[in-house]
Amino acid sequence: MKSAQIIKIKEKLSVVDLPDPKPRDTQVLVRIEASGVCHSDIHLWEGGYEGAAGTFLKVEDRGVKFPITPGHEISGKIEAIGESVSGFSVGDRVIVYPWIGEGSCPACRVAQENLCDTPRTIGIYRDGGYSELVLVPNFRYLVKIDNMDVNSSASLACSGLTAYNAVKKATVGPGESIVIIGAGGLGLMSVQIARAITNSTIVVVDVDDKRLSEAKRLGAHEVVNSSKVDPVEDIKRLTSSLGAEAVIDFVNNTRTAPLSINMLRKRGKLVMVGLFGGALELSLPIIPLRGFTITGAYTGSFNDLVDLVNLSKTGKIKSVVNRTYKLGDANQALEDLRAGKIVGRAVLNPNN
Numbered sequence: 001m002k003s004a005q006i007i008k009i010k011e012k013l014s015v016v017d018l019p020d021p022k023p024r025d026t027q028v029l030v031r032i033e034a035s036g037v038c039h040s041d042i043h044l045w046e047g048g049y050e051g052a053a054g055t056f057l058k059v060e061d062r063g064v065k066f067p068i069t070p071g072h073e074i075s076g077k078i079e080a081i082g083e084s085v086s087g088f089s090v091g092d093r094v095i096v097y098p099w100i101g102e103g104s105c106p107a108c109r110v111a112q113e114n115l116c117d118t119p120r121t122i123g124i125y126r127d128g129g130y131s132e133l134v135l136v137p138n139f140r141y142l143v144k145i146d147n148m149d150v151n152s153s154a155s156l157a158c159s160g161l162t163a164y165n166a167v168k169k170a171t172v173g174p175g176e177s178i179v180i181i182g183a184g185g186l187g188l189m190s191v192q193i194a195r196a197i198t199n200s201t202i203v204v205v206d207v208d209d210k211r212l213s214e215a216k217r218l219g220a221h222e223v224v225n226s227s228k229v230d231p232v233e234d235i236k237r238l239t240s241s242l243g244a245e246a247v248i249d250f251v252n253n254t255r256t257a258p259l260s261i262n263m264l265r266k267r268g269k270l271v272m273v274g275l276f277g278g279a280l281e282l283s284l285p286i287i288p289l290r291g292f293t294i295t296g297a298y299t300g301s302f303n304d305l306v307d308l309v310n311l312s313k314t315g316k317i318k319s320v321v322n323r324t325y326k327l328g329d330a331n332q333a334l335e336d337l338r339a340g341k342i343v344g345r346a347v348l349n350p351n352n
Ligand code: NAD
Pocket: 038, 039, 040, 041, 043, 158, 159, 162, 181, 182, 183, 184, 185, 186, 187, 205, 206, 207, 208, 211, 226, 250, 251, 255, 256, 272, 273, 274, 275, 276, 297, 298, 299, 337, 340, 344
């Protein structure tokens, strides 16, 4: 099989020929039709995340080993199955839940493998979707997608799932305001999900007018370009000077984090999702005085993915996929995403 691999951080991915895996026992081999290109693939390719005061959080210190085939948003057709697989057959169309844990830590025991102490994620710790084929270790990580669109269903596995988990964590009620910072692949999904599962007023903040008009088309009530106006003032204006009940920060860097805090209402909830990095300097008394809750959200559980696929089948949400690339153009896809040229998600179609 051909796979586009990161051999060394910051160097171009190489398309290599690897032996086709042979599924055994509970394993399933999937022929990949679409593999989403996530901003997290860029962080992996760059070798980590910017931390506080000039520090860098290396992915290798978190157990990643190169070479690795990235790609954690995978949809495709089952090519072959191991002898203990049940409920799935060759030819079934599926998406892959990639957030696999080792199985016995406290998070895994409560079905939150996405927060496993020693994760084994497909596309980060084991070879992923920038490839013609992927070996899934157990059929229980597959969800059937029947006739759903192959490109937009792929990104349910990360951008959809993470947005779904973040919106649920924001716990906004009817008539309350939710601010979404960053209208990229994740942010645009969260607009649709907030629209589908809450009755809140949705305000989207980004620095790019194209993404903001897409957010508006997908159901945002208000949009704010933070490169042109002070977004904190705008949110206060829209909320009778009180602030928003919830903010989801899909950028979460040195610039956006202070804005997120300053636009929250008393008792408000900030959900940090983005990995753009940096640090936050905080006046500590404001957290108790204003009764804020700050929480992180990292992808979502398998059960969340099943719920999300069902929501998607109702037609209420659909990932925006405007660009497709061949496997050999994986470097171009990552460069285009990094340069801000992609609105919504791009996917690779490795078998085209
Ligand atoms: P993307 O590149 O598709 O979108 C990023 C968006 O942020 C763009 O619309 C860009 O214009 C906007 N932006 C950049 N700087 C901004 C600023 N200062 N103010 C407002 N908007 C700004 O990225 P994505 O794939 O949506 O991912 C977003 C982040 O979330 C990445 O860091 C990614 O690694 C991370 N991520 C986190 C999780 C998780 O589980 N926590 C999962 C997937 C991705």
